[in-house]
Amino acid sequence: MNTIIFRTMAPIIVCIMLVYAVYICLRGHNEPGGGFIGGLIAASSIAILGMANGAEATRRALRVDPLSIAGIGVQIAALSGLASLFTGSPFMTSIWLYLELGETIVPLSTPMAFDIGVFLVVFGTISAIALGLEEGEAG
Amino acid sequence: MIESVTAAGDWVLVLPLALCLLGAALALILRRDRALVLVMSLLVIAAVIACEVVLLLRVYEAGPLSMTMGKWLPPFGISFTADLFGAGFSLTAAVVTLLVLVYYEGDRGSGLDVNFHAMVLLLLAGVTGSFLTGDLFNLYVWFEVMLIASFGLLVLGGRPLQLDAAVKYGFLNFLATSFFLLALGLLYGSLGTLNMADIMRVAPQANMAAMGGIAAILLLAFGMKAAVFPLNGWLPASYHAPPPAISALFAGLLTKVGVFALLKSMVVLLPASRDLLEPVLVALAMATLLIAPLGAIAETNLRRAIGFLLIGGVGAVLVGIALPSLDGVSGAGLYIFHAMLSMTALYLVAGLIERATGATDTRAMGGLYAASAPLSILFFVLILAVAGVPPLLGFWPKLLLLQASLGQGGWSGGLLAGALVVNAVLTLIAGSRLWAHIFWRAAPDGAAPAVVGSVAVWTGYGATALLVLLIVAAGLWPNALFEILAKGAPDLLDPSRYVTAVGLAGGVP
Numbered sequence: 001m002n003t004i005i006f007r008t009m010a011p012i013i014v015c016i017m018l019v020y021a022v023y024i025c026l027r028g029h030n031e032p033g034g035g036f037i038g039g040l041i042a043a044s045s046i047a048i049l050g051m052a053n054g055a056e057a058t059r060r061a062l063r064v065d066p067l068s069i070a071g072i073g074v075q076i077a078a079l080s081g082l083a084s085l086f087t088g089s090p091f092m093t094s095i096w097l098y099l100e101l102g103e104t105i106v107p108l109s110t111p112m113a114f115d116i117g118v119f120l121v122v123f124g125t126i127s128a129i130a131l132g133l134e135e136g137e138a139g
Numbered sequence: 140m141i142e143s144v145t146a147a148g149d150w151v152l153v154l155p156l157a158l159c160l161l162g163a164a165l166a167l168i169l170r171r172d173r174a175l176v177l178v179m180s181l182l183v184i185a186a187v188i189a190c191e192v193v194l195l196l197r198v199y200e201a202g203p204l205s206m207t208m209g210k211w212l213p214p215f216g217i218s219f220t221a222d223l224f225g226a227g228f229s230l231t232a233a234v235v236t237l238l239v240l241v242y243y244e245g246d247r248g249s250g251l252d253v254n255f256h257a258m259v260l261l262l263l264a265g266v267t268g269s270f271l272t273g274d275l276f277n278l279y280v281w282f283e284v285m286l287i288a289s290f291g292l293l294v295l296g297g298r299p300l301q302l303d304a305a306v307k308y309g310f311l312n313f314l315a316t317s318f319f320l321l322a323l324g325l326l327y328g329s330l331g332t333l334n335m336a337d338i339m340r341v342a343p344q345a346n347m348a349a350m351g352g353i354a355a356i357l358l359l360a361f362g363m364k365a366a367v368f369p370l371n372g373w374l375p376a377s378y379h380a381p382p383p384a385i386s387a388l389f390a391g392l393l394t395k396v397g398v399f400a401l402l403k404s405m406v407v408l409l410p411a412s413r414d415l416l417e418p419v420l421v422a423l424a425m426a427t428l429l430i431a432p433l434g435a436i437a438e439t440n441l442r443r444a445i446g447f448l449l450i451g452g453v454g455a456v457l458v459g460i461a462l463p464s465l466d467g468v469s470g471a472g473l474y475i476f477h478a479m480l481s482m483t484a485l486y487l488v489a490g491l492i493e494r495a496t497g498a499t500d501t502r503a504m505g506g507l508y509a510a511s512a513p514l515s516i517l518f519f520v521l522i523l524a525v526a527g528v529p530p531l532l533g534f535w536p537k538l539l540l541l542q543a544s545l546g547q548g549g550w551s552g553g554l555l556a557g558a559l560v561v562n563a564v565l566t567l568i569a570g571s572r573l574w575a576h577i578f579w580r581a582a583p584d585g586a587a588p589a590v591v592g593s594v595a596v597w598t599g600y601g602a603t604a605l606l607v608l609l610i611v612a613a614g615l616w617p618n619a620l621f622e623i624l625a626k627g628a629p630d631l632l633d634p635s636r637y638v639t640a641v642g643l644a645g646g647v648p
Contacts, residue, residue, distance in 0.1 A: 067167055074164035078157050088144040091153040091219075092208040 010052035017045035035115035039122025073120025080113035159264035220273030223627030245599030304380035315363035336641035354412030364397030379442035383490025391483030427454030432565035470539030506582030522570030
């Protein structure tokens with residue numbers, strides 16, 4: 001897998017995939033997509049980077065340990081459910097905030113925060129598995 | 140949508156779960172700093188215990204408490220519903236987990252355990268969720284959470300013995316949850332709902348034959364989870380493999396969730412189908428009661444032998460499910476409580492014995508009495524408690540179960556009463572045989588084993604002694620337990636208060 005074509009193209013592919021993953025995650029509330037599939041796409045981009053540059057370099061590029069990213073994702077998802085404690089509703093009740101930015105209205109909500117949490121959980125765990133496997137190949 | 144305002148006090152129902160999950164994630168993030176993770180885990184479990192004490196008192200005062208997530212109407216939204224049994228068991232589970240964490244500090248050997256605390260908290264989340272949920276599919280989800288966490292704990296350290304155990308444990312438990320999922324599909328297809336309160340309402344009108352078949356599959360699935368006799372192969376094959384603290388945690392929590400799910404699905408959800416399956420339940424209860432202690436007598440590996448004693452206890456709970464009178468259900472509930480405490484304590488003591496002698500097989504042990512009298516007393520008290528000798532905790536549930544079986548009057552009651560008594564005698568024989576081999580007879584090569592005294596050892600002894608003290612105290616002053624049973628057991632036989640709490644009362648659709 002270590003051809004010069006692959007190594008040159010990999011960063012570009014990874015960038016496109018990461019942007020696409022965020023897009024898929026955010027459109028997921030009303031259309032096909034969501035945190036789970038977005039996280040999978042992002043994690044496969046990390047796997048590609050690992051194949052091209054080696055697992056060690058990819059870990060450095062990520063800066064944060066993948067399993068810690070997954071942990072932060074669980075925190076975000078759980079806290080998004082706990083937010084409804086302050087509105088006198090049951091656990092996981094959605095809270096919406098409509099931001100008016102000029103012409104458009106941007107809806108922000110706790111389901112979105114939950115989805116971002118799921119994104120990070122899937123991204124973190126699958127990246128950790130992929131990098132672990134790639135390290136095993138090298139060693 | 141639900142329009143009413145939810146009081147902040149109702150949140151004690153979901154806070155234990157949310158705290159466990161948040162704690163598990165935090166432990167994963169902080170896993171490089173062992174001391175910090177330990178303090179954080181202990182604090183999280185203490186907070187969970189506080190929430191569950193409030194929950195228990197509240198359910199005791201005001202009846203079952205329910206919360207349906209996200210303001211959706213009950214049969215569609217996922218309900219969490221705590222009755223007294225569920226609240227009590229989840230509190231017991233949290234207390235047991237706290238003591239095991241303290242014990243583990245004195246027990247851990249090498250540093251291969253960076254993820255131990257995260258997985259224990261995840262396991263506690265799964266167990267708490269299973270006890271508090273009011274939705275069958277949600278129960279399946281918590282079973283999976285529990286399975287993942289226990290699988291991780293089982294292979295922690297990665298010795299070949301553990302991997303071998305994990306394969307057997309993992310395969311048979313996956314099979315059990317697959318059967319559970321199969322039954323859920325059939326149940327949803329025939330009733331159109333998986334909310335427990337809703338099932339209680341609509342199941343009596345459904346096709347009797349279909350319900351009977353579904354109940355049989357549920358019996359198979361939960362029977363595997365609970366290690367009922369012919370389906371118990373995975374338990375003795377896996378519980379002796381991980382470090383003793385982890386075996387103790389499994390023994391206290393996992394099979395109890397399975398048997399509680401069996402109690403709930405048979406007695407509360409599908410009582411008509413339970414009547415249909417009663418001969419099967421009687422046969423399973425008798426087989427488990429009689430054969431498991433024989434396994435314990437034949438076994439020479441200490442923790443495998445204790446595993447068979449654990450399985451015998453599951454048989455006692457099955458007696459309560461086979462005889463669902465007020466006494467029977469109370470006895471089953473109290474036995475689950477007793478087994479959660481006693482079985483954990485037995486495995487903890489087994490861990491201390493293994494450390495003191497350096498062996499896992501009773502044939503290589505001996506003469507420990509001279510080296511450590513306190514250890515022999517702890518083990519002996521626990522054997523008496525498990526066998527059901529008064530006035531220890533194990534006596535009261537067996538008394539209730541005997542009352543239920545003799546009060547029932549039929550042939551099955553008489554058989555079950557006989558099996559209970561024979562089981563107590565066999566358990567006593569197996570236990571005292573173990574005690575004699577480990578403590579009484581001379582050490583194999585004449586030399587008394589050395590016990591190392593250090594701070595680490597004292598945390599292990601302290602946690603175990605505290606648990607045994609709890610068992611003795613609960614046996615001597617069982618009044619509070621009986622008051623809880625007197626309020627909790629009628630709700631299992633007549634679920635109207637439960638259905639009202641979820642908000643589904645008012646006629647059949």
